[in-house]
Amino acid sequence: MAAKQHDAPNLDSLSMLDAEGHRRYVLPADARGRYSRAKPWVYGLLIALYVGLPFASVGGHPAVLLDIPARQAWLFGQSFNAQDFYLVFFILTGIGFGLIVMSALFGRIWCGWACPQTVFLDGVFRRIERWIEGPAPRRARLADAPWSFEKLWRKGLKHAIYVALAVAIAQVFIAYFISADGVARLWAEGPAEHPAAFIWAVAMSGILYFNFWWFREQLCIVICPYGRLQSALQDQHTLIIGYDTVRGEPRGKLNTPGAGDCVACNRCVAVCPTGIDIRHGLQLECIGCAYCIDACDEIMVKVGRPKGLIRYDSQAGLSGETRRFWRPRVFAYVLAGLLGLAVATFMFRTHKPFEANVTRVQGAPFVVQDGLVENRLLVHVVNKNPKPSLFQLEPVREGDPRLMIPQAELLLQPFQDHRFPVVVEVPTQEMTPGLTVGLRVIDPVSQTSRVLDLEILGPRRAEPGATP
Ligand code: SF4
Ligand code: SF4
Secondary structure: OOEOOOOOOOOOOOOOEOOOOOEEOOOOOOOOOHHHHHHHHHHHHHHHHHHHOOOOEEOOEEOEEEEOOOOEEEEOOEEEEHHHOHHHHHHHHHHHHHHHHHHHHHOOHHHHHOOHHHHHHHHHHHHHHHHHHOOHHHHHHHHHOOOOHHHHHHHHHHHHHHHHHHHHHHHHHHHHHHHHHHHHHHHHHOOOOOHHHHHHHHHHHHHHHHHHHHHOOHHHHHHOHHHHHHHHHOOOOOOEEEEOHHHHOOOOOOOOOOOOOOOOOOHHHHOOOOOOOHHHOOOOOOOOOOHHHHHHHHHHHHHOOOOOOEEEEOHHHHOOOOOOOOOHHHHHHHHHHHHHHHHHHHHHHOOOOEEEEEEEOOOOOOEEEOOEEEEEEEEEEEEOOOOOEEEEEEEOOOOOOOEEOOOOEEEEOOOOEEEEEEEEEEEHHHOOOOOEEEEEEEEOOOOEEEEEEEEOOOOOOOOOOOOO
């Protein structure tokens, strides 16, 4: 059973557990200040981005679409297929590296300001909770109160909105994989037509609802691997949110002789969404949301003391030393980052706009007839351009009599492929080991072409009229 939300945190274990190991359901109080005012704007922008990307269109295609069953992807007007899968390595390592550098420089800025868990929990679900159930003390009273009509309608309304939002967010998430049109089609045709997609949508909605209603900060504290890595990624000069013990301690009520600037009001604890006390130092549970800064600044203004008792600073800065931005690990990150960026840029720029490969028709690899060695081949072309393209095939040697191309051009839609038949006939006396005939595939959309060397097979010493 979950402990009451206003039970004291257990300092010997995780903040979300009480002394008996029960979950403390945290009901953070509202903070007021510059960071709290900035958050709705940042969250609004990010939600618009998360929600808008699969619905936005670039060049007539979704801005982001990862169509896994079809092994195709659209990224901001660029199309990729399974042969481009190696590029995922650069995307994933780039994101991972970016997070590592961000953590080394700015601590958990991602967690506190941009992670979808924070953005939706703090920016949407907790706001709805406050709107329906009131500020933290009233929410705590409502949680402890016996069931009544008021509790029923407030909880009922909150959960109805939570469920609707979870379903909506799940649809957005699914749209990244099947496109917005695909989601609309699922809704129009119903679950009976798409049972697998329906089960995914229900499971996803259920997980999101459970997470944003109950699981909440436990995801950051217990599950997220990024949070676990922080102690390895940060150093004394990393920007964190910290409490100035030099200034604040010994804490004591206002006008206590010899007391520091902390007036022991506990506002910083009350607003913390993970229920920790920042005055105990840097902790795993701190997601860097900055609400304790606003809470403490408000108190400092009220008691006539300078703001910044809790602030963005480094551990070095908080203990009175100079914070250094440029340090050996930052130089190493910049160098590695530039190198990675250069390699990734090169790989993306050399990403082929079409695939062209040669295969042989089934059956005998060659036929010798009337003094000619005949090879029947198929040129497999895949259009990876974001637009339809009229692919053309032509001999490299102009008018090469050895090459017969029955279908010299064809319009291929994006991701469409086609096998062009090609026949090569070489006089037996011209046959030499390793003989190749050049064929050019031209893609007018990307204005590129590729030369394929068609390897011609035949008898070592062909006899006219003989069939191997
Ligand atoms: S300690 Fe401060 S910054 Fe960290 S999670 Fe709590 S309120 Fe947010
Ligand atoms: S809000 Fe500031 S003054 Fe109040 S307990 Fe926290 S650190 Fe001390």
